[in-house]
Amino acid sequence: MWLYMLFLVAGILLGAKDIIPQKIVSKSSGFQFWSLLIILFTMGVGIGGSDEITEGFYSIGLHSVAFAAAAIIGSLVLVRLLRPLIGRGRGEPL
Amino acid sequence: MSGAIFLSVALGIAAGAFVMPEALLAYLGTVIDIGLWFLLFWVGVDIGRSRDSFTKLKDYGWRVFLIPLGVAVGSVAGTVVAGLILGYNIGEAGAVGAGFGWYSLSGVLISELHSIRLGTVAFITNVVRELMAFVLIPIVAVKIGPIEAITPGGSTSMDTTLPVISRYTGPETAIIAFLNGVLLTAVVPVLVPLLLRLPF
Numbered sequence: 203m204w205l206y207m208l209f210l211v212a213g214i215l216l217g218a219k220d221i222i223p224q225k226i227v228s229k230s231s232g233f234q235f236w237s238l239l240i241i242l243f244t245m246g247v248g249i250g251g252s253d254e255i256t257e258g259f260y261s262i263g264l265h266s267v268a269f270a271a272a273a274i275i276g277s278l279v280l281v282r283l284l285r286p287l288i289g290r291g292r293g294e295p296l
Numbered sequence: 297m298s299g300a301i302f303l304s305v306a307l308g309i310a311a312g313a314f315v316m317p318e319a320l321l322a323y324l325g326t327v328i329d330i331g332l333w334f335l336l337f338w339v340g341v342d343i344g345r346s347r348d349s350f351t352k353l354k355d356y357g358w359r360v361f362l363i364p365l366g367v368a369v370g371s372v373a374g375t376v377v378a379g380l381i382l383g384y385n386i387g388e389a390g391a392v393g394a395g396f397g398w399y400s401l402s403g404v405l406i407s408e409l410h411s412i413r414l415g416t417v418a419f420i421t422n423v424v425r426e427l428m429a430f431v432l433i434p435i436v437a438v439k440i441g442p443i444e445a446i447t448p449g450g451s452t453s454m455d456t457t458l459p460v461i462s463r464y465t466g467p468e469t470a471i472i473a474f475l476n477g478v479l480l481t482a483v484v485p486v487l488v489p490l491l492l493r494l495p496f
Binding site for chain 2: 205206207209210211212213214215216217218219220222227230231233234235237238239240241242243244245246247248249250251252256262263265266267268269270271272273274275276277278279280281282283284285287288
């Protein structure tokens with residue numbers, strides 16, 4: 203977890219100081235897109251290759267999907283309800 | 297983009313189940329770590345280049361903490377409701393929701409403190425939450441709003457889902473998303489054991 207933060211903070215500092223050449227920075231979006239796809243593919247391999255998870259999906263998968271959907275819906279609804287309190291900085295909508 | 301995300305996960309699952317040699321599976325964590333470091337570095341560069349975002353974060357003040365609070369309470373409340381329907385007690389269902397997407401820790405913690413079955417439910421629930429988040433974030437960002445787009449990922453809004461949030465909402469929301477993920481991650485190891493102690 204700390205290494206994740208370290209790379210993020212390093213990026214923030216280098217980005218803020220404009221040290222990285224513009225030619226490379228302009229490709230940032232592409233770098234993020236392709237690395238994300240590689241990570242997700244790898245995560246998928248982990249799921250497909252784990253007997254514990256694949257077997258779990260068949261036996262208790264429905265409960266897990268219901269829990270995941272309920273957690274997302276619950277958090278989405280509550281943050282939406284809190285939105286009028288959150289959403290403004292100096293009168294400006296987020 | 298969500299189509300590409302779904303496809304890459306699906307192809308990965310198929311490769312993992314049918315093609316990938318078992319010896320290579322041991323290196324998946326390393327590949328994911330290196331990929332995340334690279335990814336988060338570039339997300340950081342984008343954040344750092346938008347200096348105005350930090351100024352705005354100061355403007356939001358204490359209100360910005362309402363987002364992780366809403367995600368935490370909403371996640372636990374949602375799983376408690378689902379759990380009561382499915383036959384779990386409040387503490388068990390709440391603990392599953394209190395993983396906030398951090399599947400590795402919540403699964404292990406609940407297996408250790410309660411039972412392997414509930415630990416497996418927590419593990420899969422939080423894997424599924426993360427997968428659902430990748431698909432839902434772009435949709436929620438467009439249809440509902442940028443702040444709401446932070447919520448599906450839970451604690452993963454500081455790492456794995458952060459690039460998707462950043463791409464669909466912008467660097468300003470990415471900073472709030474990161475803060476949301478950090479706070480939720482800090483709460484998981486405390487809240488899960490507390491919920492499991494509930495006698496009902």
